[in-house]
Amino acid sequence: MTSRGFVRWQRDGWDGLAAAERIVEPAACLAAAAATPDRASRHARLVRLASDGGTVFVKAFPAPGGWRARRAFRMGRALAAAGFGAPDVVVVGRRRREGLLVTRDVGGVDVATAVAARRDDRAAKRALLRALGAEVGRLHAAGFVHGDLVPPNVHLAGDRFVFLDNDRTRRSRILVRLAARRNLVQLGRFVVPGVTVTDRLRVLVAYARARGLAPGARRRLARWLVEKTTGRRCAIDRIAPEAARRAGFRELMRSGGPFDPARTAGETP
Numbered sequence: 001m002t003s004r005g006f007v008r009w010q011r012d013g014w015d016g017l018a019a020a021e022r023i024v025e026p027a028a029c030l031a032a033a034a035a036t037p038d039r040a041s042r043h044a045r046l047v048r049l050a051s052d053g054g055t056v057f058v059k060a061f062p063a064p065g066g067w068r069a070r071r072a073f074r075m076g077r078a079l080a081a082a083g084f085g086a087p088d089v090v091v092v093g094r095r096r097r098e099g100l101l102v103t104r105d106v107g108g109v110d111v112a113t114a115v116a117a118r119r120d121d122r123a124a125k126r127a128l129l130r131a132l133g134a135e136v137g138r139l140h141a142a143g144f145v146h147g148d149l150v151p152p153n154v155h156l157a158g159d160r161f162v163f164l165d166n167d168r169t170r171r172s173r174i175l176v177r178l179a180a181r182r183n184l185v186q187l188g189r190f191v192v193p194g195v196t197v198t199d200r201l202r203v204l205v206a207y208a209r210a211r212g213l214a215p216g217a218r219r220r221l222a223r224w225l226v227e228k229t230t231g232r233r234c235a236i237d238r239i240a241p242e243a244a245r246r247a248g249f250r251e252l253m254r255s256g257g258p259f260d261p262a263r264t265a266g267e268t269p
Helices: 026-034 067-081 109-117 122-141 173-188 196-210 215-237 241-247
Strands: 006-009 014-019 044-050 054-061 089-095 097-102 156-159 160-163
Touching: 006 026, 014 026, 026 044, 026 054, 026 089, 026 196, 044 156, 054 122, 067 089, 067 097, 097 241, 109 122, 122 160, 122 196, 156 215, 173 196, 196 215, 215 241
Parallel strands: none
Antiparallel strands: 006 014, 014 089, 044 054, 054 097, 089 097, 156 160
16 A cells, blocks of 8 residues: 555554554554544544644444545545645554554634634625535536535635535536536535525525526525435434424524524424
8 A cells, every 4th residue: 555645554454554644653643542532423532632743533444334534545635635624634544354544634624614613794705605516516516425524514614615525425427417416415414503594595606507407407406405405404403394394494594593503402392
């Protein structure tokens, strides 16, 4: 396993690559991965680690998901080569069916936080939403489909969008045709303070322009998104589908409304 700018490392059955400009030792990353995670799921454990070279995030993939580390490494480099923001990988490794991925802290904030911070500045908020739609459109036009394009996985660092968690990201023109629009559902199913249905349309218009979609195709996509986003909201937030249909999409997605998870605090409308 070799790659330009990286050197091979091996330890305790692990085999991987570390950035030639060493900012953190793989041994320290392995120790951090074995510690109590800052965040954990059935797919991975995540630990924030301070190093001499700056803050890094250590992500451990338990068996059998070790392949995710190498996929994230490859896709991150592919995204960067294509002109997209992606975390810099400094260590990647595998031991049998386990995986390890260490990336630099990209800084910034997730897009939902960035948009909410601009809620009182309409021009800035709208510009950011249009830029987001255009960037996702550019991503798909370049042949990439993100594995989980939820707002926490898109950071705004300065004036640049950075796509995180690329262990399920793929690059395939066929996949773009079949599944890219699901990314829009993942991104748009969240209720965000200050974001209206009209704002969501701004994202879609910018996306369609970046993809070169005709007006008819854009309208069909909009109808599909309303249907699928409603379905995802109902399934994930345990909203009765008949209640969602009666209220309508605008009310379903309104910040501060009866279906806002921040307001309902787990109650089903």
